[in-house]
Amino acid sequence: xxxxxxxxxxxxxxxxxxxxxxxxxxxxxxxxxxxxxxxxxxxxxxxxxxxxxxxxxxxxxxxxxxxxxxxxxxxxxxxxxxxxxxxxxxxxxxxxxxxxxxxxxxxxxx
Numbered sequence: 001x002x003x004x005x006x007x008x009x010x011x012x013x014x015x016x017x018x019x020x021x022x023x024x025x026x027x028x029x030x031x032x033x034x035x036x037x038x039x040x041x042x043x044x045x046x047x048x049x050x051x052x053x054x055x056x057x058x059x060x061x062x063x064x065x066x067x068x069x070x071x072x073x074x075x076x077x078x079x080x081x082x083x084x085x086x087x088x089x090x091x092x093x094x095x096x097x098x099x100x101x102x103x104x105x106x107x108x109x110x
Contacts, residue, residue, distance in 0.1 A: 002105065003039070004072045006065040009046075009100040016093040017060050021045070023091035024061065031088040032065060037075045039066040057098035072103045 012020025024043055033041040043063045069075045082088040 001068050001070050002072075004067040004069070005104050005106075006067050006072070006076060007102045007104065008063040008065075009059040009061070010063070011057060011060040011095050011098075012093045013095045020091060020093040020095075021061065023093060024063070027089065028091075029063075031082075032079060034087075035075075035079055035082065037067055037069045037078075039068050041065045056100075057095075059100075067103070076101070076103060 010020075011017060021043075029041045029043055032038055041063070043061055046059050046062055049059055067075055079088075084090045
């Protein structure tokens with residue numbers, strides 16, 4: 001199976017970013033990490049963001065999941081289908097508007 005990085009740029013709703021971060025760190029990372037095909041999960045606080053000629057929100061959170069799968073799109077779809085269920089409760093503090101999700105594979109090691 002191939003390895004991929006699933007990267008999410010996100011933020012909490014206005015005035016609720018700390019609540020969003022707390023939920024993500026205490027609940028959501030562990031819920032997603034239990035999904036078959038997820039090798040690791042970590043969330044980082046964004047301390048600085050520079051934007052070039054784009055109208056994007058100020059992200060506060062960078063999450064990186066390492067995937068092991070032959071079909072990354074299907075695995076991401078599985079996670080999305082689980083979101084909001086008992087297996088993966090969601091917080092209403094998350095701001096989905098402007099959220100960015102990317103799946104990438106390694107092109108070359110230095």
